[in-house]
Amino acid sequence: MGRKLLTEHLNVAGIETFDVYRKHGGYRSVEKALKTMTPDEVTEEVKKSGLRGRGGAGFPAGMKWSFLDRKSDKPRYLVCNADESEPGTFKDRHLMSKLPHLLVEGMITASYALGAKASYIYIRGELMYVLRILQKAIDEAYAKGFLGKNILGSGYDLDLYVHPGGGAYICGEETALLESLEGKRGNPRNKPPFPAVWGLYGSPTVVNNVETIASVPVIVNDGGDEYAKIGIGRSTGTKLISACGHLNKPGIYEIEMGVPVEEFIYSDEYCGGIWKGRDLKAVIAGGSSVPILPKELILKTAAGENRLMTYESLADGGFATGTMLGSGGFIAMDETTCIVKHTWSLARFYHHESCGQCSPCREGTGWLEKVLHRLEHGHGHERDIDLLVSIAKQIEGNTICPLGDAAAWPVAAAVRHFRHEFEWHVREPKAATQPGAVYRGEAVLA
């Protein structure tokens, strides 16, 4: 059994209440930080821990904190990204609804490190019931003196607020999130300036994912060095993986970084194998934006090594034969899955969610959807397959925010690894459009 740094007490009855949470060691990091450490010492521990942002990009959290403009005389903000809308990702919702005080505790300790006097949790609007759970936890923390003025007599003041979005995937992008929190449309900003300098209300701001912030208490309690002992290389600590698709046991698993992908899929400790006794066909390992890999390449790298659940191992081979850990949204597909249909569905998603500011993304995502739609529905041409690749190339790297890339990569990867399946849709449209029809040939290895 791997260690559970975040979810150890997840199933304790009443853990969503302050008293039970506190009895199980809750809020110790706030006491330790506020009473015995300077803000910079807290940041230093987070740096030592090697903790990387859990929202998708994997940027080192301590480094991000150290970029915060501390010379500015404007207020500083910590904003928690609880927008969780990346298809395949459902870990933050789970963590917040079961362990609301863990996030509140992390927000207090992290805000102290950053010198924020007001912090926000921006949660996707659909999760209004989770917002209410968080609000209750926040109210309790105020009542117990862990929020508000002069917390634990330390002289440190902090207000913590929770704010709902309105239904827009793009608001997970950090600058769109800040625009949205200011009451505007969620249009990503041009960068630089980065939020560390020009964030919420033009003030220095750190935006971190829920899971990143929830990892701060254990790092402060045990020390960054202890945390860094778990995992492999630059993938330290534990990671929440939300597993879905055709698995016997879909759900949320906290794993130590470094678990082999094969073990994660097949062992009973985790997903328990592919449902209905079927064979695995493909996996999208880190949320819908990362490249899909066929079974052969998700279990082993192109060099024949076991693929591990770490940032580095999943990325081994680059996009030619690898993928990304991303948000930890793990989508497993069995042998009956039509890759063309699934890719079309993702293209439709990105087209729907494009904010429309830049033409390569606005137009390109529309084209991807359109071309995939006609391929899936049996009206495709041979040249459409290369057209997809060419559209994806024209979007990639040419947009204000990474949503463009996120739309392009899944399509490019699907064609790269499953080209035969697209060709089959062109060659035999009648057969391919039968309900439940699926290509049974070999997936192409790059």
Next chain:
Amino acid sequence: MSLTTNTAAAPQFSPENQREIARLLTQYPPERKKSALLPVLHLAQAQFGGWVSPEVQDLVADTLNLKPIEVYEVATFYTMFNLKAVGRHVLEVCRTGPCLIRGADELMAELEQKTGATFGGAPSPDGMFSLKEVECLASCGTAPMLQCREDYHENLDRPGAVDAMLTKLRAS
């Protein structure tokens, strides 16, 4: 709430919502009232029958001292705000990849057949249900699923799950 009272002239926030709006405004710097726009739009939609008419959007603008356009451009950007009248229960079905491969299509067909409403079309003739396709709701491990108001209805491929849910909603 029936559809006719939604369109009554000069809507007003209930006393309870007025108190909640006052509380919300303490969350943001005094010169940043506009930050309360999304939470206030949610309150408005919940109070006025599940959608925000132009009159309701004007009320929100008045309440927060915003120009009406500032509210319209936001209400139209975010998919949670319904700009047309809806049935009593809006069933928002996730159609994205992970749900799709776990039976979202079948769920959608079943719902159209059992409610008489259509996706992207009219509410059911009895005004009870509207059907809406939405993107991933962070519930992919319990697909197929839908949201109705604040509730998540998950694993709807279990035998009888849809019928049980509809019966409950019809009675509520």
